[in-house]
Amino acid sequence: xxxxxxxxxxxxxxxxxxxxxxxxxxxxxxxxxxxxxxxxxxxxxxxxxxxxxxxxxxxxxxxxxxxxxxxxxxxxxxxxxxxxxxxxxxxxxxxxxxxxxxxxxxxxxxxxxxxxxxxxxxxxxxxxxxxxxxxxxxxxxxxxxxxxxxxxxxxxxxxxxxxxxxxxxxxxxxxxxxxxxxxxxxxxxxxxxxxxxxxxxxxxxxxxxxxxxxxxxxxxxxxxxxxxxxxxxxxxxxxxxxxxxxxxxxxxxxxxxxxxxxxxxxxxxxxxxxxxxxxxxxxxxxxxxxxxxxxxxxxxxxxxxxxxxxxxxxxxxxxxxxxxxxxxxxxxxxxxxxxxxxxxxxxxxxxxxxxxxxxxxxxxxxxxxxxxxxxxxxxxxxxxxxxxxxxxxxxxxxxxxxxxxxxxxxxxxxxxxxxxxxxxxx
Amino acid sequence: xxxxxxxxxxxxxxxxxxxxxxxxxxxxxxxxxxxxxxxxxxxxxxxxxxxxxxxxxxxxxxxxxxxxxxxxxxxxxxxxxxxxxxxxxxxxxxxxxxxxxxxxxxxxxxxxxxxxxxxxxxxxxxxxxxxxxxxxxxxxxxxxxxxxxxxxxxxxxxxxxxxxxxxxxxxxxxxxxxxxxxxxxxxxxxxxxxxxxxxxxxxxxxxxxxxxxxxxxxxxxxxxxxxxxxxxxxxxxxxxxxxxxxxxxxxxxxxxxxxxxxxxxxxxxxxxxxxxxxxxxxxxxxxxxxxxxxxxxxxxxxxxxxxxxxxxxxxxxxxxxxxxxxxxxxxxxxxxxxxxxxxxxxxxxxxxxxxxxxxxxxxxxxxxxxxxxxxxxxxxxxxxxxxxxxxxxxxxxxxxxxxxxxxxxxxxxxxxxxxxxxxxxxxxxxxxxxxxxxxxxxxxxxxxxxxxxxxxxxxxxxxxxxxxxxxxxxxxxxxxxxx
Numbered sequence: 077x078x079x080x081x082x083x084x085x086x087x088x089x090x091x092x093x094x095x096x097x098x099x100x101x102x103x104x105x106x107x108x109x110x111x112x113x114x115x116x117x118x119x120x121x122x123x124x125x126x127x128x129x130x131x132x133x134x135x136x137x138x139x140x141x142x143x144x145x146x147x148x149x150x151x152x153x154x155x156x157x158x159x160x161x162x163x164x165x166x167x168x169x170x171x172x173x174x175x176x177x178x179x180x181x182x183x184x185x186x187x188x189x190x191x192x193x194x195x196x197x198x199x200x201x202x203x204x205x206x207x208x209x210x211x212x213x214x215x216x217x218x219x220x221x222x223x224x225x226x227x228x229x230x231x232x233x234x235x236x237x238x239x240x241x242x243x244x245x246x247x248x249x250x251x252x253x254x255x256x257x258x259x260x261x262x263x264x265x266x267x268x269x270x271x272x273x274x275x276x277x278x279x280x281x282x283x284x285x286x287x288x289x290x291x292x293x294x295x296x297x298x299x300x301x302x303x304x305x306x307x308x309x310x311x312x313x314x315x316x317x318x319x320x321x322x323x324x325x326x327x328x329x330x331x332x333x334x335x336x337x338x339x340x341x342x343x344x345x346x347x348x349x350x351x352x353x354x355x356x357x358x359x360x361x362x363x364x365x366x367x368x369x370x371x372x373x374x375x376x377x378x379x380x381x382x383x384x385x386x387x388x389x390x391x392x393x394x395x396x397x398x399x400x401x402x403x404x405x406x407x408x409x410x411x412x413x414x415x416x417x418x419x420x421x422x423x424x425x426x427x428x429x430x431x432x433x434x435x436x437x438x439x440x441x442x443x444x445x446x447x448x449x450x451x452x453x454x455x456x457x458x459x460x461x462x463x464x465x466x467x468x469x470x471x472x473x474x475x476x477x478x479x480x481x482x483x484x485x486x487x488x489x490x491x492x493x494x495x496x497x498x499x500x501x502x
Numbered sequence: 503x504x505x506x507x508x509x510x511x512x513x514x515x516x517x518x519x520x521x522x523x524x525x526x527x528x529x530x531x532x533x534x535x536x537x538x539x540x541x542x543x544x545x546x547x548x549x550x551x552x553x554x555x556x557x558x559x560x561x562x563x564x565x566x567x568x569x570x571x572x573x574x575x576x577x578x579x580x581x582x583x584x585x586x587x588x589x590x591x592x593x594x595x596x597x598x599x600x601x602x603x604x605x606x607x608x609x610x611x612x613x614x615x616x617x618x619x620x621x622x623x624x625x626x627x628x629x630x631x632x633x634x635x636x637x638x639x640x641x642x643x644x645x646x647x648x649x650x651x652x653x654x655x656x657x658x659x660x661x662x663x664x665x666x667x668x669x670x671x672x673x674x675x676x677x678x679x680x681x682x683x684x685x686x687x688x689x690x691x692x693x694x695x696x697x698x699x700x701x702x703x704x705x706x707x708x709x710x711x712x713x714x715x716x717x718x719x720x721x722x723x724x725x726x727x728x729x730x731x732x733x734x735x736x737x738x739x740x741x742x743x744x745x746x747x748x749x750x751x752x753x754x755x756x757x758x759x760x761x762x763x764x765x766x767x768x769x770x771x772x773x774x775x776x777x778x779x780x781x782x783x784x785x786x787x788x789x790x791x792x793x794x795x796x797x798x799x800x801x802x803x804x805x806x807x808x809x810x811x812x813x814x815x816x817x818x819x820x821x822x823x824x825x826x827x828x829x830x831x832x833x834x835x836x837x838x839x840x841x842x843x844x845x846x847x848x849x850x851x852x853x854x855x856x857x858x859x860x861x862x863x864x865x866x867x868x869x870x871x872x873x874x875x876x877x878x879x880x881x882x883x884x885x886x887x888x889x890x891x892x893x894x895x896x897x898x899x900x901x902x903x904x905x906x907x908x909x910x911x912x913x914x915x916x917x918x919x920x921x922x923x924x925x926x927x928x929x930x931x932x933x934x935x936x937x938x939x940x941x942x943x944x945x946x947x948x949x950x951x952x953x954x955x956x957x958x959x960x961x962x963x964x965x966x967x968x969x970x971x972x973x974x975x976x977x978x979x980x981x982x983x984x985x
Contacts, residue, residue, distance in 0.1 A: 127575060406902070418917040422884075427912040432577075433927050436899035440927040446882075446912055447920035 085121035100170035112217035152243030169221025190225035223253035230260035246276035277305030319345025358391035390422035534591035563690030662698035696726035723754035732767035761796030784842025787814025800826030821850035839872030848878035868904035882919035
């Protein structure tokens with residue numbers, strides 16, 4: 077027998093699966109896990125020759141010397157301490173605190189607890205578009221770690237927001253949290269998914285949010301990414317919507333070193349309504365990549381997409397949005413807008429707003445702009461007595477306001493404060 | 503599909519409408535045996551009596567091509583051609599060198615007349631100089647002497663290789679390198695003819711230059727190569743038209759067009775592409791895999807205008823490299839697909855220099871069960887200070903079985919560069935048609951009016967003679983195709 081050498085990608089997969097085995101790996105969706113292991117073998121590691129990874133270099137992720145997460149990590153910093161919410165904290169993919177709510181119908185708690193309390197209600201994890209097609213999603217599905225499980229039965233409204241906070245501790249290790257949100261018919265919830273990392277975190281965050289909305293359900297989801305470390309962050313956010321359900325997802329990439337978000341919405345029923353907004357502001361040598369896709373598979377749906385961002389210094393921002401209207405999905409109204417400002421001489425923006433339309437009675441449009449500050453607006457503000465910095469800051473805020481205004485005020489204030497701190501605003 | 507046809511007799515009528523230019527011409531042809539190898543390339547080169555450097559260039563291209571894979575990223579689906587089953591050389595058998603148009607083979611003359619390029623007439627009335635390329639070989643060029651007085655060279659590529667080798671050698675392959683892509687490498691290896699045009703410094707070409715391409719023989723492909731060089735401060739407007747007979751097989755057309763606009767020069771390049779699109783079932787038709795690119799030096803301008811109505815599969819991205827400061831690139835396109843046609847077309851605007859400016863207007867119209875994609879790249883390089891781009895890509899859907907897709911790529915590396923892109927997709931408005939009907943127009947006229955209005959921005963950019971033809975083509979292509 078000769079010893080076979082693993083490809084760097086296979087070695088990475090093995091390291092991650094092995095390292096998470098002893099730390100918070102959740103035994104859920106066995107079918108998906110088996111399929112994901114097969115997919116890992118079959119799917120090649122993404123390169124810039126792959127259309128979906130054209131602007132995203134993940135070669136260096138393979139070089140990360142990922143080890144096992146520390147057994148006693150420092151506590152996660154508190155986020156929005158004065159904000160009233162059902163809170164659950166996860167550190168490095170392991171449950172680290174929060175009060176489980178389980179009345180036999182509604183379950184709000186960690187996925188690991190849901191596995192023993194109500195395993196039959198976790199089957200929606202089995203179907204996973206990403207894990208079948210994307211190498212990193214397959215890796216996550218092959219070794220999912222603990223995350224929030226929010227299972228709301230038909231007709232139940234949860235008034236208190238639910239905050240799922242994941243923290244990466246210092247060191248070079250992988251975290252693959254799995255959040256699951258299932259809303260029954262006419263159920264309603266507001267969820268915040270917050271990620272942070274220690275300044276010395278240098279590993280890989282490869283997490284997933286899986287969401288299933290029943291008929292007439294309504295989900296408000298706010299995603300805040302505020303990571304101090306230099307870890308790589310890959311997020312797989314998928315949403316399946318039944319008829320007449322309403323989804324609002326807002327993503328604020330407040331601070332990150334290298335980040336890629338894949339967001340995928342499937343409108344599987346008539347009269348689906350999806351709003352997805354996002355903002356980003358990488359600086360220095362940071363990299364932020366938002367990939368979105370909405371599938372209008374059924375008629376009479378509506379979608380509204382708005383992503384705005386700035387790239388400062390030598391940062392690179394990527395936006396790739398795809399609207400897909402399937403055959404016979406008539407009377408769709410889909411709007412997509414992406415606006416970018418370049419603030420740094422070395423900064424770059426790569427945008428690809430796509431429309432793929434197979435039905436004729438539709439109204440779809442997209443707009444995409446890339447540019448710099450309006451010189452006249454700057455001059456106007458300066459002539460009113462503002463310094464150049466003040467004027468610029470005001471314009472940045474104004475530019476992002478359209479997206480940030482959609483967040484709850486506490487989050488809006490936090491994200492603005494982070495942007496202000498990073499760009500040296502006063 | 504059948505439902506739609508029952509509901510709308512006009513649609514049915516149109517889907518059965520025959521391709522007007524589907525005749526074949528019975529002219530004896532010199533044809534190479536099918537297959538592609540170094541011997542065939544030597545054969546082509548020998549047939550054309552080419553110098554050694556040209557043969558070497560071709561062989562090098564062939565070796566490069568062998569290492570390459572056929573691209574699969576485009577949003578089209580077809581059975582890849584068998585490159586060994588194609589004959590790479592077919593020429594109408596020439597008798598003696600032609601002294602004037604009157605000596606052209608009468609059959610060929612009849613072909614041209616059918617195509618509506620009555621050379622005589624054009625010569626006298628519109629003053630358009632025409633180069634006519636049948637299968638692989640240029641058969642007639644009109645108005646040569648008059649152009650020569652101004653120092654303009656307008657001739658077939660094979661003639662240019664013989665008579666102006668220094669000009670060809672200096673420019674050929676400088677805009678589209680041999681290994682640029684699979685089809686350009688293939689073309690570089692086997693191209694048999696095409697047009698060559700050289701405008702000397704400061705000369706404004708007084709007439710439109712025009713080339714008509716036609717694939718005639720069965721089992722052949724057409725691989726023409728066009729090179730337009732506009733020296734400093736010169737101007738030329740160039741027109742290109744193409745047709746092919748109706749055949750059950752898929753014929754391959756893999757052309758390369760290179761434009762070189764030196765300082766302050768301007769080239770306007772217009773195409774009306776009407777290759778045979780295949781029948782209603784999608785059988786037959788031309789595979790149109792074309793590489794077109796121009797390079798602009800300081801303050802130069804290149805403008806591409808295209809009306810794409812034919813071909814079974816189109817893969818075409820006329821592009822501009824805006825190398826010089828202050829240069830301008832334009833792309834105006836109307837792409838119509840019907841029945842089983844597939845088009846993946848668009849442009850690339852590569853802004854390298856400062857103060858460069860580009861405009862993209864693309865109008866897609868999809869009918870039948872066709873798929874029509876716009877794919878474009880706007881790239882602002884790190885030196886592209888104050889560069890500007892505006893892109894607008896609209897799609898009009900005529901039936902619920904057709905598809906319209908937009909894949910724009912925007913890459914900006916300069917803070918002062920501005921890129922604007924907007925795209926819309928919608929159906930032809932029932933209320934608009936109703937309004938027209940109410941005013942006494944027939945449904946066909948209404949659609950013709952709406953579509954022509956929709957595409958007006960692009961059609962207006964075409965030279966007069968072409969605009970008339972293009973309008974006619976659009977109307978014919980879409981009559982009664984509302985589903």
